[in-house]
Amino acid sequence: MQEKINLLEKAQRIDLEIDSIEEEKLYYPLEIEKVGREVQAGEKELEAIDSELSEMEITKKATTDDIAVCVERVRRGEERLNIVKNEKELNAITKEINAAKKEKVNKENELVKLRGRIDEKSGVKTEKEEGVLQRQANIKGLEKEFEEKKYKWAETLSRLQDERSVIVNELPPAVVKRYDSIREKRQGIAVVKVKHGACQGCYMSIPPQLYIQIMKGSSELIFCPHCHRILYFEHTDKEEQRQKEPA
Ligand SMILES: [Zn+2]
Numbered sequence: 551m552q553e554k555i556n557l558l559e560k561a562q563r564i565d566l567e568i569d570s571i572e573e574e575k576l577y578y579p580l581e582i583e584k585v586g587r588e589v590q591a592g593e594k595e596l597e598a599i600d601s602e603l604s605e606m607e608i609t610k611k612a613t614t615d616d617i618a619v620c621v622e623r624v625r626r627g628e629e630r631l632n633i634v635k636n637e638k639e640l641n642a643i644t645k646e647i648n649a650a651k652k653e654k655v656n657k658e659n660e661l662v663k664l665r666g667r668i669d670e671k672s673g674v675k676t677e678k679e680e681g682v683l684q685r686q687a688n689i690k691g692l693e694k695e696f697e698e699k700k701y702k703w704a705e706t707l708s709r710l711q712d713e714r715s716v717i718v719n720e721l722p723p724a725v726v727k728r729y730d731s732i733r734e735k736r737q738g739i740a741v742v743k744v745k746h747g748a749c750q751g752c753y754m755s756i757p758p759q760l761y762i763q764i765m766k767g768s769s770e771l772i773f774c775p776h777c778h779r780i781l782y783f784e785h786t787d788k789e790e791q792r793q794k795e796p797a
Contacts, residue, residue, distance in 0.1 A: 620654035
């Protein structure tokens with residue numbers, strides 16, 4: 551039983567290493583895809599900002615033209631003041647000049663506000679552009695890392711698979727089958743210690759009789775009655791350590 555447990559424990563350590571590599575292999579494409587979506591969203595936002603900016607530029611041009619028209623109206627009015635014939639005409643011209651001046655001030659205020667909004671939008675645009683560029687660089691980095699790691703993963707996986715085969719070949723096929731099926735159902739952990747009378751897989755208490763059986767050692771594998779994982783007693787580790795320590 552102890553021999554089987556040792557082998558299963560070794561197999562589990564290898565399997566967990568394999569699992570973590572498989573997880574890492576999945577991480578890269580997912581992350582690249584996620585950042586890719588962020589780039590797309592950023593580009594879409596930039597398109598919207600560009601169209602807002604070009605609309606604002608059109609309004610800015612129109613407002614600038616309006617101001618020029620007002621200036622011209624004032625100039626012509628003032629010209630006509632030199633050749634004014636009567637008071638009625640004078641009043642009309644003065645009224646027109648004042649109206650043009652007032653409109654010019656309004657348009658100038660509008661223009662100031664518009665310039666402020668354009669500056670603000672341009673700032674947002676720059677920020678978004680930097681974000682997109684940074685994410686694009688991030689993708690390139692991830693792709694490079696992924697390519698580099700592929701070889702290392704393949705190498706490590708093949709070594710681990712070899713090690714696993716050696717161990718598995720020493721175990722009865724029924725035990726391996728059981729171990730694999732527990733691992734599949736229990737997040738990759740099939741073999742666990744019993745500590746302070748509790749299974750370290752599900753942390754539930756082990757019935758006293760079973761606990762004694764585990765402590766004494768049994769020729770059969772013992773399973774946790776709650777999570778069905780394979781149990782072993784932890785004092786074996788300490789004993790092993792004691793044996794290894796120099797006398
Ligand atoms: Zn358990």
